[in-house]
Amino acid sequence: MPAPASPPVTTRNAVVFLAVxxxxxxxxxxxxxLIPLALAVFLAVMIDSFARVLTARAPTLFPPRVALPAAVVLSILLFGASFWVVIANGKGFFDQLMDYIPRLNGIIAKVAHAVGIQVAPTIDSLINQLNPQRYIGQVASSFGNFASNALLVMIYLGFIIASRRGFARKIVALYPQHAEREQNMKLFQRIRDGVEQYLWLQTVTGVMIAGAAWVVMMLVGLDNAFFWAFLIFLAAYIPILGGAIGCFMPPLFALVQFPDSLWPAVILFCALQAIFFVVGNVILPRMQGDSLNMDPTVVLLSLAAWGALWGVTGMFLSTPLTVAAMLILAQFDGSRWIAILLSEDGDPQGERLLAAKPKKTSNPKIAGAKTSSQKK
Known part of the structure; x- marks a missing residue:
C-alpha cells in the first residue's frame, strides 16, 4: 500500500497559522x-530548583526527602519578607509623598509657565478632576480578584507538589518506548532549565542593579533609598520594562525632593543608565551564553504579546513562556520554522550545544520505573 502523500507546504503552514x-x-x-495555573507551575519549578540546590550544596543536611519541604518553607519566608518590606516601607513612602505636594505644585507651575499656560493646575485640582471616588469600586474589585487568584495559585501549587511523585510513572505509561521517552524527557528538562536559568539570571542581575543603585541613591541623599532599591530589584524580573522603570522613577522623585537643583536628578539618571547599560550589555550576555537562546527582538515582542494577553503576570512570565513555546514548536515539522525564527542562532533545541557536552545518564527514577515495568 503506497504511503499517503504529505500535504503541500502552503497548506501545512496555513494550518499552523490557524492553530497559532x-x-x-x-x-x-x-x-x-490559565494565569493562576501558569503561576503555580512557575512557582513549582522554582521550588523544585531550590530543593535540588539545597541537596547539591548540603546533601547531609538536606537529603531529597527533606530538601523539598525545606525549599517550600524557605520560599514562603522569602515571599513573606518581600511583602513585609513593601508594606513597612510603603506607608512611610506615601506619607512622605504627601509632604512633597507643595513642591510638586511648584514644579507643575514651572512646567506650565514654560509651555505658556498662565494658570497652572495644582495636585488637588487634578485629583478632583480625576474623581477618585468612582474608582473605589474597581480598586476593591481588583484587590478581591488578587486575593482569590493568590488563593487559587496556592491550591494549584499544593496539588502540583503533591502529584510530582507520580510523574515518573506517568512518563513511562505515556511513552513506553525508551527512545520516545528520552526525547520527551529532554524536552521537559530543556524547558525546566530555561525557567531556572531565567530565574537565576534575573535574580543575580537584579541584585547587582539594586545594590549599585542603592549606593548611588545613598550618595545623592535620595529619601527611601532602600525602598527604591527593593522596587528596582522586583522590577528587574520584568524584561526591558523593569529597567525603564528603574531608570526614570528615582530621578523624577529627586526633582521633587531637590526642587532648587537639577544636579541630583541628573546624576541619578546618568548613574542608573550606566548601571543598566553595563549589567544589561556586558555582564548579562556573558552570564546568559546560549542558555535561553532567544532573539532580543523576540524578548521585546513576547513582552508586549504576553502583556496584552495576561497583563502584568504575562509580562513577568513572558520569557519562560516563550522559551517553552519555542521548544514545543521545534518538535513538529510544520511549526519548526516558527521556533527557528524565535531562536537566536537558528538552533531552538540546542542540539549543537548538547552535542558538545558529555552525555548524562537518564533520570534514575524513570530508569527504575522502566526496569520495574519490564519485569512486569
Whole structure:
C-alpha cells in the first residue's frame, strides 16, 4: 500500500497559522483559569530548583526527602519578607509623598509657565478632576480578584507538589518506548532549565542593579533609598520594562525632593543608565551564553504579546513562556520554522550545544520505573 502523500507546504503552514491564532484566542479567553495555573507551575519549578540546590550544596543536611519541604518553607519566608518590606516601607513612602505636594505644585507651575499656560493646575485640582471616588469600586474589585487568584495559585501549587511523585510513572505509561521517552524527557528538562536559568539570571542581575543603585541613591541623599532599591530589584524580573522603570522613577522623585537643583536628578539618571547599560550589555550576555537562546527582538515582542494577553503576570512570565513555546514548536515539522525564527542562532533545541557536552545518564527514577515495568 503506497504511503499517503504529505500535504503541500502552503497548506501545512496555513494550518499552523490557524492553530497559532486559535491557541492565542484560547489563551486570552481562558486567562482567568490559565494565569493562576501558569503561576503555580512557575512557582513549582522554582521550588523544585531550590530543593535540588539545597541537596547539591548540603546533601547531609538536606537529603531529597527533606530538601523539598525545606525549599517550600524557605520560599514562603522569602515571599513573606518581600511583602513585609513593601508594606513597612510603603506607608512611610506615601506619607512622605504627601509632604512633597507643595513642591510638586511648584514644579507643575514651572512646567506650565514654560509651555505658556498662565494658570497652572495644582495636585488637588487634578485629583478632583480625576474623581477618585468612582474608582473605589474597581480598586476593591481588583484587590478581591488578587486575593482569590493568590488563593487559587496556592491550591494549584499544593496539588502540583503533591502529584510530582507520580510523574515518573506517568512518563513511562505515556511513552513506553525508551527512545520516545528520552526525547520527551529532554524536552521537559530543556524547558525546566530555561525557567531556572531565567530565574537565576534575573535574580543575580537584579541584585547587582539594586545594590549599585542603592549606593548611588545613598550618595545623592535620595529619601527611601532602600525602598527604591527593593522596587528596582522586583522590577528587574520584568524584561526591558523593569529597567525603564528603574531608570526614570528615582530621578523624577529627586526633582521633587531637590526642587532648587537639577544636579541630583541628573546624576541619578546618568548613574542608573550606566548601571543598566553595563549589567544589561556586558555582564548579562556573558552570564546568559546560549542558555535561553532567544532573539532580543523576540524578548521585546513576547513582552508586549504576553502583556496584552495576561497583563502584568504575562509580562513577568513572558520569557519562560516563550522559551517553552519555542521548544514545543521545534518538535513538529510544520511549526519548526516558527521556533527557528524565535531562536537566536537558528538552533531552538540546542542540539549543537548538547552535542558538545558529555552525555548524562537518564533520570534514575524513570530508569527504575522502566526496569520495574519490564519485569512486569
Amino acid at each position: 491564532v486559535a491557541a492565542v484566542a484560547a489563551l486570552y479567553w481562558m486567562r482567568s483559569i
